[in-house]
Amino acid sequence: VETIHSTADQFGAKGVWGPEPTQTGVCRLALSDIDKQVKDWFIEETTKLGCTIKIDECGNIFATYPGKNNNAAATGMGSHLDTQPTGGRYDGIYGVLSGLQVLRTLKANNFVPNFPITLVDWCNEEGARFPMSLMASSVWAGVKTKEEIYALKDIYDNKTTVYEELKRIKYLGDVECSYKANPLHAHFEIHIEQGPVLEKYGKKIGVLTGAQAYNWLNINIKGMSQHTGTTPMEFRRDALLATANIIVGINEVAKKFKGLASIAKLSLLPDVVNVIPGDVDFVLDIRHETDEGLVNIRKGCLEVIETACLNKAGNGVKLEYTIEDPYPYPATHFNKKLVEIIDEAAINIVGEDLKHKMVSGAGHDSCATNLVIPTAMIFVPSKDGVSHNPCEHTEPEELEAGFRVLLEAILSYDHY
């Protein structure tokens, strides 16, 4: 707990939600200077514990604590240290620091596990600066190529690439980024829920059985830039009016199919008070617990877009639009054996009544690792369900309980 707040203060405090030094958020965008600083710190701390360090060609850091059989693949645990621009202190960070606490505990007790244990800081999980979530864990799992991610551009300057930044901050490692070349035997991840479910049900530990399917569609709508003062309502082709109808419509679609649909990133051209927007770009984020549910939401949203562009906003003239519709992240189903190990650890630590089986709303690096190795996850509650916000908060006792479940699960897997 103390490490969470001291690193938050050192490496990216931003946005205040209270008078205490622990009451600010974190802004630590992937591959920024402060991301480099916290990576350096991570290596320093794990090296002190006797870990060997590997940095791969996508900026992932693997810190391996030795066991009795050092030729076997290690038990993995990890999460991410990058944050949203208006992020909190826990999202991702808690997972890496809990893993660090596991290693510190082993060291403090001079405990030698049967197999090595690797703590991973996965690079750019958020996709906030370079727009691909689970970026480097997806390359490790073989579903993205390093060429794809190297070419991603900083959304703020639309220029700087991942490759340039990896080089600049000296985290372009030489280890191949691949579960084949640099394997793990399993992956455990602990994370804050980032939603209201545990809190609402009064539970302390979430035992995750999987995660939602999701997809991010990039959409562009073309209207016509005209003067707001001289263009009668009935002659307009207003790309923002079409977008507004879409925002309202996709909210209905999501409710209908009991999933999620959100538009949260949007830009207008020319974005001037008295010029009707001729061009609107936005991203549509859709999610569902099942792959079929996601298909339904996608279909419903595409109909909404077609209808909104067809007549109303263009006064009879159809507005042109384009949709970039990447392959979705499918619904994740975690490894049954690992879920069982976590479930038992949770019962031991907080008792049957305070643990809760659930599905993750957000994507996590574990969704990538689960594609290629046994994976499972643990959740702790998020106060008011708030995340991606400086007000993100989890009580110290809850953080502690989560850490103990992780420790017990790791040791139990090591025995098994």
Added chain:
Amino acid sequence: VETIHSTADQFGAKGVWGPEPTQTGVCRLALSDIDKQVKDWFIEETTKLGCTIKIDECGNIFATYPGKNNNAAATGMGSHLDTQPTGGRYDGIYGVLSGLQVLRTLKANNFVPNFPITLVDWCNEEGARFPMSLMASSVWAGVKTKEEIYALKDIYDNKTTVYEELKRIKYLGDVECSYKANPLHAHFEIHIEQGPVLEKYGKKIGVLTGAQAYNWLNINIKGMSQHTGTTPMEFRRDALLATANIIVGINEVAKKFKGLASIAKLSLLPDVVNVIPGDVDFVLDIRHETDEGLVNIRKGCLEVIETACLNKAGNGVKLEYTIEDPYPYPATHFNKKLVEIIDEAAINIVGEDLKHKMVSGAGHDSCATNLVIPTAMIFVPSKDGVSHNPCEHTEPEELEAGFRVLLEAILSYDHY
């Protein structure tokens, strides 16, 4: 005409709409380097014609061509040389260059008017970079103070002020910016229509009787930044969903009251794919031919905003909002005598059938001058009604006819 294209090429060509050198737009933001360049050019050209130059403390330039009675207040004509970021070649520019052509014609004929004639380049009419339209003409007319406009900030960097830029480009003059200290006897302005009316009716000259009332309201809506993946639809407080309902609603309000309502400038915080917008800022632009009509539209829009924030987007929780609601630009009614002079000139040049009495949709510097001196305006057609867009176009013969109406009106006023 030639001057329009040569200055457009020299001082800010941007955005291509065809293969010809005359087929690009202009991006000449107020007080930018190229605004300075075109101001320098304007002074050079008018000085060549024997004009005396005054630069006032708000960056307006007055070029005065001498007459027989140089102690009397001059007949004024003018418009603006700044443009929108995605502007065309005609908006404002045509008015200043037509005025220049009037002076060149007098000079070429060695004609000495009874009274001096002043051509004005009004500074920052667009309000695109520094957000106040009719900026420096409003100070001249006494409805804004120079302190107010000096403090306006560049919307792109949210830092640089009008005062700093006036100083930097050396257009912070020492003449008091006031119709009292630096008077004109009347103000004539020729401008492109920027709308589709003249073209639709097959008319060549618009004789303006006035201009719409309008107002720009700054609105901020506060929701809650939460994770799009983990926050169920029914727990959200989505500031963008509220805004979308507002955009749809104000479009209906405008139609109902036969006026205009537009949202064209909008920004989200944090503007990230997977964070529900917790904060949305936008500007609402409302207009009507009558002051009462504007009151009705304003009222209807405020109701739409209240309703959108009250329940739906916040799932029962009211979203907070603030509205900055400045004093509106009232409906403009031009001076009857000047309208008559223009009407007669139009009949002489294009004939009774091709001139059309109308009201301006957009605000113009003449709306400011009309508050304190006799003012009137002339319109020429805009192809497809397009403006604030590189595709802005008016046929050379139409430009020529407009110039001739302006020349005749100025001479007729000089006699009168």
